[in-house]
Amino acid sequence: MTSKFNRRSFMRGLCGGGAVVVGIPTLDAFLNENGNAYADGSALPVRLGTYFWGLGLTPGRWVPEKAGEGYELTPQLEPLGALRDKVSVFSDFVIDLDGKPNIQHWTGQAAIMTGVAASQGRSFNRGSFDVTAADALGVGTRFRSIEMTPFGKASLSYSTRTGSSFNTPETSPIALYTRIFGEGFQDPNSPNWSPDVGTMLRQSVLSSVAEQRAALLADAGAADRAKLDQYFTSVRETEQALESQLQRPAPAEACVVPASPEEVSRSGQIDIVNRNSDLMASLTAMALACNQTKVFNVVHSSATSETYLPGSTNIYHAITHDEAVDVELGYQPLSDRLATQAFFGYSGFLHAMEAIPEGDGTLLDNAVVLGYSDTGNAKIHSVENIPMFIGGGAGGRHKKGQHIVGNRGPVSRVSLTVQQLAGLPVGEYGIGSMQTSSAITEIMA
């Protein structure tokens, strides 16, 4: 908005008519004595994240032998390090295709994020659960959710309201930084705050756009109506984001506005992708600490991952198919290295969240971060035993640090569990054979 709308003209507008009342933060910022809830007894907010990487993990290299608590850190789980006790591991869950084809490098993520295998490539049969979760969790935050990919490709996102249009990811750390801490960011700890009248007027513009909804939808057929409906939802969400900026932000103790990251070149080289992932992890953790969003979705690499080891002549996806299983080792050695690197991406996010204190614990203790992939055995495109992980304490709801063996139960059980851990009132999840009301209660407090 133009600088014409400064604070002075705003106050003039206010005073011209009468009273001025400056709002107070809606949340009581004071914590209880134990530091694990607000003083009024309400729980600290739970943050939800999803983190996808392509091509699964390497068979024989990640599933712990021990089930339940205290599972051993298998070679590919080593990046978890000290966080093992805050992460649960899920093995031997499967996807029921219900007669649909196994759409390679697509069926897996579709089934985990929507509870039903996709009927076709490029779209899901319905929206992904993170979006409904964000609708519930993200009320009053500036961003309903934030999507990103350290691989740098704008088509890499599995977060979708409709199954058709996917939420666009930020493709570089600097883009992510600008989105969160650039224009429109209000430092929650700044002593000076006043509502920006320009924001208010822009909100009025969006409100007027939103009011066309009923009329326009009434004129459209089913397919166009669905598209326009999503459009108007986006208008409302943007409007609400502006509205949140008209509130004095609640102070956030751990919020420290980070410096802008440097521009990095785009590359599929795995160490560069992971460096971007780590930068994005710190920025995301701070975005959560600064109450800018409560939900984030990351795609580390595409399901046909084009990442590669420095100096290699082959991309990861091709390697999973071409590399022979080493007879002595019992696994594909190059694939193993790349898979371990991909898992570093996920664990890097957990470590970044663990580094931020919150109440008597850490940000990670009040978060649920699903880690997942598309295949259980990339060499043959198997969608059985797709690696899945839940990191974070979910505000005490997660009896964390366990290895759960699925006994060929549907992956939707894990999706349902994630939602319940995030505090959402979801009783069942999935469609067809994947429909389940059976959350994994072993890990729920």
Place this chain on the structure above:
Amino acid sequence: MTAISFKRFAAAGVALAAIAAAPVFTGHAADAVAAVTRASDDAPTIVATRRLTETQYRNIIADVFSGDIEISGRFEPERREGFLMAIGTADLSITSGGYQQYVSMARSVGRHVVHEDNRATYFPCAPEGATQADDACMAEFVRQYGERLFRRPLTDAEVAERVDLARNGAEMAEDFYAGAELAVLSLLVSPDFLFRIENAETDPATGERRLDDWSMASRLSFLLWDTAPDAELLDAARNGALRTPAGLEAQVDRLVSSPRFEDGVRAFFTDVMQFDHFDGLAKEGNAYPKFSQEVANSAREQTLRTLVDILLTQNGDYRDIFTTRDTFMNRPLAAVYNVPYFGAGDWKPYSFDEESGRAGIFTQITFLSLFSHPQRSSPTKRGLALNEIFLCTETPLPPPNVDFSIVNDVNNALLRTTRARLLAHSTDPGCAGCHQLMDPLGLALEQYDALGQRRDAENGAAIDVTAELAGVSFAGAEGLGEVLKNDDRAPSCMVRNVFAYGVGRDPHSEWETTFLEAQTEAFAENGYRVPAMIKAIATSTDFYRLSDPESLETEENQTLAAGPVAAQATGEFQ
């Protein structure tokens, strides 16, 4: 209104009783909604919504305002369906992250338009006083720009809505232009701008449903210029000229003979040739040190220049794109092609010599590098792309449980070339069916590496570029070019792509098939001249015909849209 209710302000944590009570925020939401809601009897019904592409957005802003406006923002990715992004955009909506970007881009346009230096250019009137609202002047401004941006005249309610927003802003800021900025924002974040909303109406003469004049004008303009209709085309829509063969032809002639037609053709080939793969294109640095963003951008430009030269400037035979040696060269590309580049200047005409083996659009860096791995060439990817792009032939997904070990084992002492490894892999009966269709085409291009550089050997073994497809033997790019040139699918694919790109759907109904067959015949008869073919399509009534309403199949829609849909079904779609 306008939106800001007292309740909303209270919810925002700021009590603004003063503002809510002040006259500046008087609203009339009910009036506006009532005016926008159309009577159900003869309601223009939305028959398609297609999200503007990034280039369309940029072109429209440049046309309506100025090309100097810096639009920095992230556009949401598009999606290819039925070989074309143009079809995919009809499936896409706008996510909230994407919408926030549109808001921010719209703000930069708004700031530009009301900037002190630019007001005289953009405003059709001077406000009575610069520090206050002027409803009449604002209404004139909104009407003028609204029509260009929405590609149709605004209703009175739509104008009033913006005048209200502007008045509120002007009074609060004591600045007419601050209000105008809100009006611009309001236009640019509206669905009517961001989507190409196509409306149907009832033909008063026959009672049948048809595309309305404004939607016809847009379809035409986006096909030929990749932008919104200009004032003259809107006038033609307004006075019904597009309904007469002569009036329609006059407009098509005018658009095709304009230099802007080149923009349309470039946008078309950018879509068809799948240049979106440039997003995220990376080459392994050690193997391909010559690759850079500058090379990628230049390569793209080279291919577009080549196509424009053959098809527009020379009005040549479409099939020549499969055999041409003529192109344009710049310095960064010359380094990759390993050819000399003399003198100053950006681009020069260039012809590849016979020795280079380069002939046909697919021997340029764009195609060769886009359809390769970061480190190696891929005959399969190239074959698949040739089938899709030039022949409109889809390849099924590979079967599960494929063992690619042979293909990718670059250290195999016996199978040293990609070709040898691929052929060994393709003997697998499960794989052979599709590979027989893809690989020969790609194998003929094996003399070019993953960046498109010429090579004669791979791992010390000479590269063999012979291939056989459906009993026909050929060798190298030249052989491949002849195969494509003589393939009947090539011209029919081109015709199909032009039509599908224009109407934004995959044509497969009976009348569409018949229409495309006739257009393909005409294309052959005119010597495969592309401008004439595009003109023929753009002047045909079938280009504006409503599609068979697929969405009717859902029960929900039948109930909701029973009125207009029934008319459509009985009147036109039998």
